[in-house]
Amino acid sequence: MRTIAMIARKGGSGKTTLATHLALAAHLRGRRVMLADADPQRSASDVLKLRQAEGPQVVETAGPKLFALKVAALRDGFDYLIIDTPAGPETEVCHAIVLSELSVVVVRPTYLDLVAAVRTVEILHRLGRPGLIVLNQAPFSRTGAEPPLVRKALDALKLLHVPIAPVTIRARMAYQEALSAGMSVEELSPPTPATAEIEQLWSVVQDRLAGRF
Numbered sequence: 510m511r512t513i514a515m516i517a518r519k520g521g522s523g524k525t526t527l528a529t530h531l532a533l534a535a536h537l538r539g540r541r542v543m544l545a546d547a548d549p550q551r552s553a554s555d556v557l558k559l560r561q562a563e564g565p566q567v568v569e570t571a572g573p574k575l576f577a578l579k580v581a582a583l584r585d586g587f588d589y590l591i592i593d594t595p596a597g598p599e600t601e602v603c604h605a606i607v608l609s610e611l612s613v614v615v616v617r618p619t620y621l622d623l624v625a626a627v628r629t630v631e632i633l634h635r636l637g638r639p640g641l642i643v644l645n646q647a648p649f650s651r652t653g654a655e656p657p658l659v660r661k662a663l664d665a666l667k668l669l670h671v672p673i674a675p676v677t678i679r680a681r682m683a684y685q686e687a688l689s690a691g692m693s694v695e696e697l698s699p700p701t702p703a704t705a706e707i708e709q710l711w712s713v714v715q716d717r718l719a720g721r722f
């Protein structure tokens with residue numbers, strides 16, 4: 510079983526959006542996946558309650574209970590445990606990080622998010638745990654060239670010595686539309702550019718888990 514934590518010391522960066530999308534990506538590829546909602550806001554749980562079709566198993570939990578949950582998920586033959594964490598207390602997030610083979614740091618290209626990313630990555634370095642940075646809610650490139658905001662954010666993130674996902678998730682209505690129906694953008698018809706972003710993110714996460722970069 511692979512355990513993945515979605516983390517950010519900044520509210521609203523997109524942890525829940527990407528946690529639910531990765532959980533649904535695993536589910537849609539025929540894997541057994543448990544989504545641990547370790548955020549007292551219960552947003553991941555609220556999203557997946559809206560789902561009509563079969564989906565990932567959602568468990569509402571908290572940092573200190575994650576170890577027992579991981580043992581139970583292993584025992585029950587799950588392929589993935591994906592943990593959605595709160596932006597809040599470091600101790601809560603640490604539980605998820607130490608139990609995970611990979612912590613995905615979700616960052617928006619804003620000054621305050623970048624400052625928070627430095628603090629988030631410090632925790633990973635201190636705990637000696639592997640990470641993957643994902644830029645989310647990025648503006649579109651209108652001319653084909655990356656907007657300066659995105660370029661500057663990527664340059665700053667390179668200084669943190671944590672691999673950066675070679676796919677940038679853009680700010681798209683499709684993400685909000687899909688989640689408001691408990692679905693992934695991969696299930697929207699017709700497909701949108703968000704579909705390709707999530708497909709790429711899924712394969713990047715697999716590559717990072719396999720130590721390919």
Ligand SMILES: Nc1ncnc2c1ncn2[C@@H]1O[C@H](COP(=O)(O)OP(=O)(O)OP(=O)(O)O)[C@@H](O)[C@H]1O
Pocket residue numbers: 517519520521522523524525526527548550552594595596645646647678679680681682684685688
């Ligand atoms: N790529 C995106 N495109 C458009 N909207 C997005 C995207 N990612 C997230 N959002 C929206 O931004 C808001 C915050 O996202 P989300 O709840 O996933 O963040 P979070 O990091 O889990 O927040 P919190 O810290 O409160 O748990 C939501 O309204 C969500 O729909």
Ligand SMILES: [Mg+2]
Pocket residue numbers: 524525526548552553593594
């Ligand atoms: Mg959340």
